[in-house]
Amino acid sequence: xxxxxxxxxxxxxxxxxxxxxxxxxxxxxxxxxxxxxxxxxxxxxxxxxxxxxxxxxxxxxxxxxxxxxxxxxxxxxxxxxxxxxxxxxxxxxxxxxxxxxxxxxxxxxxxxxxxxxxxxxxxxxxxxxxxxxxxxxxxxxxxxxxxxxxxxxxxxxxxxxxxxxxxxxxxxxxxxxxxxxxxxxxxxxxxxxxxxxxxxxxxxxxxxxxxxxxxxxxxxxxxxxxxxxxxxxxxxxxxxxxxxxxxxxxxxxxxxxxxxxxxxxxxxxxxxxxxxxxxxxxxxxxxxxxxxxxxxxxxxxxxx
Numbered sequence: 025x026x027x028x029x030x031x032x033x034x035x036x037x038x039x040x041x042x043x044x045x046x047x048x049x050x051x052x053x054x055x056x057x058x059x060x061x062x063x064x065x066x067x068x069x070x071x072x073x074x075x076x077x078x079x080x081x082x083x084x085x086x087x088x089x090x091x092x093x094x095x096x097x098x099x100x101x102x103x104x105x106x107x108x109x110x111x112x113x114x115x116x117x118x119x120x121x122x123x124x125x126x127x128x129x130x131x132x133x134x135x136x137x138x139x140x141x142x143x144x145x146x147x148x149x150x151x152x153x154x155x156x157x158x159x160x161x162x163x164x165x166x167x168x169x170x171x172x173x174x175x176x177x178x179x180x181x182x183x184x185x186x187x188x189x190x191x192x193x194x195x196x197x198x199x200x201x202x203x204x205x206x207x208x209x210x211x212x213x214x215x216x217x218x219x220x221x222x223x224x225x226x227x228x229x230x231x232x233x234x235x236x237x238x239x240x241x242x243x244x245x246x247x248x249x250x251x252x253x254x255x256x257x258x259x260x261x262x263x264x265x266x267x268x269x270x271x272x273x274x275x276x277x278x279x280x281x282x283x284x285x286x287x288x289x290x291x292x293x294x295x296x297x298x299x300x301x302x303x304x305x306x307x308x309x310x311x312x313x314x315x316x317x318x319x320x321x322x323x324x325x326x327x328x
Contacts, residue, residue, distance in 0.1 A: 054088055054325045055272040058115075058259050058285060059318060061094040061104055063238075063278040064295055067313050072107055079319035084110050086326060091115060091262060093255045095236055095247060095281055097204070098123050099161055100185075118234050118247050118281055119258035120204045121159060131261060132159060133253045134202040139230050143206055143248060144196050146225040150218050154195055155182075155207040164190040167198040175243050178209045208246040212237065215244035222248070234281040237299060247281065256284025263288075276321055278302070278313070293321045 059065050059080075067073050084090055090112050094101045098116040105114055105125050113130065115122050122130040144154065152173025158165050165188040171179050182189060192198040208218045215235070222233055232249045255277075263273050275282070275289035278298040286292035286307060294302045296312030303309075310324075311317035 053272060054274050054291060056089045056091065056263055056266065056268045056274070057083055057322070058091050058093045058273065058275040058289065060255075060277040060279070060282050060285075061092055061096060061101060062236075063297060063313055064276055064282075065092070065104065065313075065318055067316075072104065073316050073319070075316040075319040077107065079316075079322040080108055081110070082326060083322050084108075084112075088325075089266065089268075091259070093119075093259060093275070093277075093282075093285055095234075095245070097121075097157060097165070099165075099188075113262065115255060115258045115262065117157065117204045118249060119253050119255045119284075120249055122258055122262060130265070131258070132204075133250050133258070134159070134204060135206065135231070135248070135250045137199045137202050139227070139250070140199055140203055140206055141196050143225075143227060143231065144194075144199075146227060147208065147218065147221060149221065150208055150214075151195065153208045153210045153214065153218065155209065156195060156198055157204045157207065158201065159204050161188075163188060164198070166190070167192050167195060169193045169195050173210065175210050175241075177241055177243055178245075204249075206248045208248070210244065211242050212239060212244045215246055218246055222246070236279045236281045254284040255282060256286075256288040259285050260288050274321075274325065276310070276318055291325075 065072055065076060080090055092101060092105055093115040095118045096116055098114055098121055101114050101116050105112060111125055113122060113124050120133050151169055154168060156167040167190050170191060171182060208215060230251050232251055232253045234247045234254060236245045263270065270288055271290035273289045274291035274293065275285045276293045277286055278295040280299060280301055292307040293310050294307045295310060295317045310321040
């Protein structure tokens with residue numbers, strides 16, 4: 025739980041931010057914009073569209089602080105952040121790590137090693153679907169027993185990142201330090217079974233369970249983190265640190281793991297491609313990620 029001295033951008037006072045915003049004609053209410061990455065900022069080709077990129081830059085120039093909030097590890101989210109062309113902070117691993125683009129850490133919420141050992145034992149029937157992640161940038165940052173039981177798209181992603189992967193059997197032997205999280209991934213049907221086992225594990229007061237689903241790809245990912253850890257909790261912590269009220273925060277998301285973030289934000293926006301669980305809550309609906317939904321949402325606030 026560390027809080028080093030923030031960068032120059034993080035030390036910018038709220039008064040200075042409001043002054044820049046007023047000069048640029050930014051609306052009074054929105055001071056912080058939190059955007060999910062996959063399914064939101066990235067289009068179906070896993071790229072940032074030119075319109076979305078330009079809109080984020082306009083918002084930044086208008087004095088609105090941008091933060092990317094993602095289920096990705098910081099290292100895997102960093103190339104997306106670098107495309108924006110300005111300094112910003114990233115909330116990664118579904119809220120477990122808050123770190124700047126330049127590498128400064130504001131906060132970490134790691135899972136206690138003992139909790140993870142108990143979790144792996146409780147979920148022994150899903151060892152082939154289990155992935156541990158650690159906060160380091162070397163071999164062993166990602167640990168699993170083998171690849172054979174994983175969904176094809178996850179397997180391809182892991183194969184592209186073999187420099188970080190270590191195979192350990194049994195997986196508990198890798199737990200010499202506290203991990204960021206435990207992830208279970210596989211088909212929709214298989215992960216529904218995993219959810220039921222998690223619910224009956226008796227560990228509910230020690231963990232947070234967040235899921236991300238892509239039915240069209242028959243892919244489901246269940247991230248298990250330290251109790252209370254979520255995108256929403258991390259965004260709330262960052263907003264308080266920066267001096268922003270929740271009424272001044274806008275969040276954009278599309279999947280189950282975005283719910284807590286959207287619930288915290290005073291201005292929640294869901295993508296046109298959002299999952300069914302996000303619909304029917306009265307949250308503003310923008311265009312899909314195939315039609316530059318992030319740009320459309322930003323245009324509305326910049327145009328008042």
